[in-house]
Amino acid sequence: MGKVRRFEEIALLIEAAGDADGGRRRCRVRVLSAPYGRGAARARGPLQPTFLDFGQPYPNEVFSAVIWGGAPERAKYPEPPEVFYIRRNLCVTGRIELYGDKPQIVVRQPAQITIDDR
Numbered sequence: 794m795g796k797v798r799r800f801e802e803i804a805l806l807i808e809a810a811g812d813a814d815g816g817r818r819r820c821r822v823r824v825l826s827a828p829y830g831r832g833a834a835r836a837r838g839p840l841q842p843t844f845l846d847f848g849q850p851y852p853n854e855v856f857s858a859v860i861w862g863g864a865p866e867r868a869k870y871p872e873p874p875e876v877f878y879i880r881r882n883l884c885v886t887g888r889i890e891l892y893g894d895k896p897q898i899v900v901r902q903p904a905q906i907t908i909d910d911r
Contacts, residue, residue, distance in 0.1 A: 799871060817871050822885065827846065828843065828844055829873065843867075845858040845874065845906075857898075858900050869902075882908070882910050886906075
């Protein structure tokens with residue numbers, strides 16, 4: 794029942810955020826999948842994305858936090874983000890934008906993510 798509740802909370806959050814697209818929000822979510830390099834064929838140069846997927850694992854994610862960058866960006870984190878954040882409760886702060894029909898926050902600094910494993 795806990796997962797259903799979290800999913801509903803995320804769905805409500807995203808619905809509310811849809812009216813405020815582009816606004817800064819703080820979202821408390823659980824990471825259910827964290828693939829590194831998904832969509833890398835479309836990425837140019839050293840920008841390899843890490844996706845922190847919430848609500849459901851990829852490809853059914855409801856919401857994502859996207860960390861762009863190669864080795865220099867990934868070195869800012871204590872471990873690779875796809876390892877460090879998987880199955881953790883996070884608070885992600887940033888501008889919510891739509892990518893296709895799915896909302897996301899682009900994470901530019903590790904300080905935008907805090908762990909909340911209560």
